Amino acid sequence: MxxxxxxxxxxxxxxxxxxxxxxxxxxxxxxxxxxxxxxxxxxxxxxxxxxxxxxxxxxxxxxxxxxxxxxxxxxxxxxxxxxxxxxxxxxxxxxxxxxxxxxxxxxxxxxxxxxxxxxxxxxxxxxxxxxxxxxxxxxxxxIKPNILGIEHAITSDDIFNLKKQPERMVILGGGYIGSEFACIMNGLGTEVTQITRSDMILRGFDDDLRKEIQQGMINHGINVINNVELIAIEKDAEGIKVTVRKDGETEETVVVDVISLAALGRxxxxxxxxxxxxxxxxxxxxxxxxxxxxxxxxxxxxxxxxxxxxxxxxxxxxxxxxxxxxxxGGKSRTMSYENIPTAIFTMPEAATVGLTEAEAQEKYGDRVKIYRTRFRPMYYTLAGKEEKTMMKLVVDQNTDQVLGAHMVGTNAAEIIQGVAIAIKMGATKANFDATVGIHPSSAEEFVTMR
Structure with missing residues (x-):
């Protein structure tokens, strides 16, 4: 035919x-x-x-x-x-x-x-x-979930079409899209509240990475409300009111100009x-x-x-x-889904590749060893800020293979992209240790952790 x-x-x-x-x-x-x-x-x-x-x-x-x-x-x-x-x-x-x-x-x-x-x-x-x-x-x-007053909310797609910058904004959801937009709007001067149902943002990522980012966002002035059980939205003369209930009974109301459903699923x-x-x-x-x-x-x-x-x-x-x-093309091949690197462009920035600590422990148990470092990068010393960078390697002690790498800090995406090549090739902790670091840089910490 x-x-x-x-x-x-x-x-x-x-x-x-x-x-x-x-x-x-x-x-x-x-x-x-x-x-x-x-x-x-x-x-x-x-x-x-x-x-x-x-x-x-x-x-x-x-x-x-x-x-x-x-x-x-x-x-x-x-x-x-x-x-x-x-x-x-x-x-x-x-x-x-x-x-x-x-x-x-x-x-x-x-x-x-x-x-x-x-x-x-x-x-x-x-x-x-x-x-x-x-x-x-x-x-x-x-998607827009079934929340009372949801018609007053916009989706993440709509943020790029806002004609006026909101003075006050609520981000519903704690995924990477919501967290990124919370940081963007906060950095541009909007008063931001981020509301999540979980005990921390960024469910599915490594726990150390999640803690570091959430605390960093709070330090930068974002109001993060976790463990929310119920959300109701209504509009009146003051603006849009978002009322949340957490811990079974405590209620809190935030009044804003715009509500963005940035991370409640797709x-x-x-x-x-x-x-x-x-x-x-x-x-x-x-x-x-x-x-x-x-x-x-x-x-x-x-x-x-x-x-x-x-x-x-x-x-x-x-x-x-x-x-x-x-x-x-006559070149039979399939997509490999192992060790796909990804970045979260929050403030602070984060990037990750391979298994989280929890995933590695579930798969390998006591064989897993964690190497972790947390420090203030040189850049912030003269700036007088206490911004921290966190780096972490997840290693299989039996084979010495590096199973995962996670970073929170400036240029995390650029650094993890290179680390991802090594992990994709099956690099061991000994390979990392044998690599000469570039000094002074944050990236060198990945080859000096002991």
Missing amino acids: TYDFDLFVIGAGSGGIATARRAAQYSAKVGVAEFDRLGGTCVNRGCVPKKLMVYAANFPELFTDAQGYGWSGMESSFDWEKMITAVNNEVDRLNGIYQKMLDNSKVEVLRGYGTLVDSHTVLVGDKQVTADKILIAVGGHP KPNTQNLGLENTKIKLHDGSIVVNEYSRTDEENIYAVGDCTNNINLTPVAINEGRAFADTVF
């Missing part, structure tokens, strides 16, 4: 675009359906605009720190509208770049919502196309895709795939957040490229 395309991709986010371009390199005829902006969550509502806002939020600290190094004090004001405009202009520029990349790869972009008619047919708007292989890469979206965008017209199976709303990203429909695949595996942009990109290499 002759098809319109060798591969048709539903969704032009990072994973979909990477897959389309890789398949096109193997001379496949590729089409992509996208009803929104190119680049998906990462480029438009996530990684890129968020990191630009992180940079903006860091400047007040730098202005203060400079005085310890002999620079005179300065007065500076912040223009929210100017920053948001600059951030969105950069997003526009990146959208143009993605379009050029797809054009240069001879990938045809169809503007509209892609719906499966059957296992080889996709309806995009009023146009129907056929394809030998179909890839679903539709990502996910933030769901795959699997609604209205026409999945019922195929053999594709779902689990809790996520598309079920095997190690080759193949669904139960032999010629349909899925990558990225819609599979709810590890929801990180580089993971979606690598899953897609592995699929393209296997199906169109």
Whole structure:
């Protein structure tokens, strides 16, 4: 049978675009359906605009720190509208770049919502196309849980479109997205309260890392309320009131301008895709795939957040490229999910790779040995601040292999990226010890811990 395309991709986010371009390199005829902006969550509502806002939020600290190094004090004001405009202009520029990349790869972009008619047919708007292989890469979206007064809240996607900087803001949720936005808004001068149901933020990360970040955020002026059992939201003449109950009876009310649901979960965008017209199976709303990203429909695949595996942009990109290499490049390979590094762009910043202490102990028991250091980096001595950096190695004593590395402190992401290579290659603690440190640097602590 002759098809319109060798591969048709539903969704032009990072994973979909990477897959389309890789398949096109193997001379496949590729089409992509996208009803929104190119680049998906990462480029438009996530990684890129968020990191630009992180940079903006860091400047007040730098202005203060400079005085310890002999620079005179300065007065500076912040223009929210100017920053948001600059951030969105950069997003526009990146959208143009993605379009050029797809054009240069001879990938045809169809503007509209892609719906499966059957296992080889996709309806995009009023146009129907056929394809030998179909890839679903539709990502996910933030959810609004069933909380009284939830209609007065915005999602994390909406923060980038706020026309005016809030004077007071509540962040609901203690995940990495909520924690990052709490730090961003606090750094920009907004009075921030972060509310979580857990006893600490960042559930799932190493406990030492969680404690260090939460305390650092509190030290920077963020009001963190943990162990919340009930949340109610109402709007009156004073603003938006958020009332929480904790410890069974204690109630606390915070009045704010804006409530952001930044970290109360995300769901795959699997609604209205026409999945019922195929053999594709779902689990809790996520598309079920095997190690080759193949669904139960032999010629349909899925990558990225819609599979709810590890929801990180580089993971979606690598899953897609592995699929393209296997199906169109004759290079059969699968995505490895072991030792994937990740960063949390809070203040202080954190990054991690490999097993947490708890995960290692559950797997290896008494064989686990922890190496930990906590110190004030040289930079803060003249700045006169007590900012701390924490580093930690999780080691299997029987094999001496480093199972995990965790860091909280300045440039954590840049440092852990290099450490991740060593851990991915199976480095031992002896390998770390035999490496000469770069002095003076914070990174050298990873090779001097004893």
